């Protein structure tokens with residue numbers, strides 16, 4: 001994708017200013033079709049796009065039109081999915097530590113609720129036993145690119161513990177709920193098939209044993225998201241064909257649900273940032289850019305690697321740089337000691353593969369404005385999120401007249 005967008009990068013930066021997220025909508029749809037096609041030609045499959053990766057309305061809308069379902073983790077995401085066109089029947093809510101007023105919203109919205117705890121089930125039963133339910137179980141299998149994104153190990157906060165799941169299902173049946181699915185999500189950014197296969201075995205065994213002990217009949221088993229993408233040049237991509245084949249060899253008699261976020265959007269998007277300062281110090285040369293960890297937090301939060309390249313770097317001699325942002329924080333670093341073609345002030349840099357957990361984790365830290373998002377589709381560019389204005393920073397703030405001195 002990078003090549004296609006890189007050709008337009010200068011023009012886009014001029015037109016929309018920087019920092020700027022640019023998403024190749026065709027690439028995103030190709031990713032969706034690849035993962036859906038590969039699994040669905042082997043098994044009845046539902047792809048729930050994990051919209052926490054990027055919940056921009058234009059992205060949601062395109063994926064909905066392609067046939068995707070949506071996995072949401074907050075009622076704000078449900079609100080966005082409904083606005084983008086998803087009908088409630090295609091939305092699953094996988095929340096944790098859910099409030100009662102949120103449960104009421106879910107019941108009224110008519111979405112599928114993925115129960116995360118017995119507390120949530122009991123509180124929901126007092127509101128209504130109408131909604132269809134699935135259970136998120138803690139499968140005691142965790143994996144992921146960083147400790148902070150591992151969600152399925154025994155000590156994780158997510159899901160009903162394995163030793164409580166049978167009791168939870170029985171309780172749901174007693175309340176009169178229609179229990180239709182069994183769900184788990186083990187972590188994010190997984191590049192090997194091993195953890196997925198382990199989880200498929202565990203979930204299939206568990207579903208069988210729950211069906212025989214409680215009489216429940218599951219329509220689907222959901223193995224969550226976590227399908228990794230390579231960020232470094234030498235990383236090997238997940239072999240999705242092989243994975244789908246191995247999963248279908250062991251999967252038994254249900255609809256398979258998967259919840260890819262990163263796989264669909266990560267490599268569809270780059271971040272354009274303008275270099276405003278080159279600072280030579282005795283130890284290092286810093287490239288000071290106009291994006292910081294307020295714009296893209298993955299390197300600061302997870303130590304994540306993103307390829308970075310000057311938009312016009314060809315033929316220039318190489319130098320080593322630290323690439324940093326404008327925040328008053330020492331951790332505001334995108335890359336250390338990175339070799340790049342020589343960069344001058346005013347040059348444009350592209351940070352690659354930022355479509356997942358890029359914009360969606362951005363913030364107003366240091367009172368900085370969130371950037372614009374642009375979508376390229378069929379060769380044309382469309383503004384899909386306006387850059388924030390100063391007024392947005394203060395729009396919910398009050399200085400009460402009666403505030404004492």
Ligand SMILES: Cc1ncc(COP(=O)(O)O)c(C=O)c1O
Pocket residue numbers: 050052053071094151185187188189224225226227259260261262263356
């Ligand atoms: C419940 C759930 N499903 C799916 C995902 C998507 O993960 P990924 O973007 O790695 O596919 C997440 C992300 O953490 C999640 O929490």
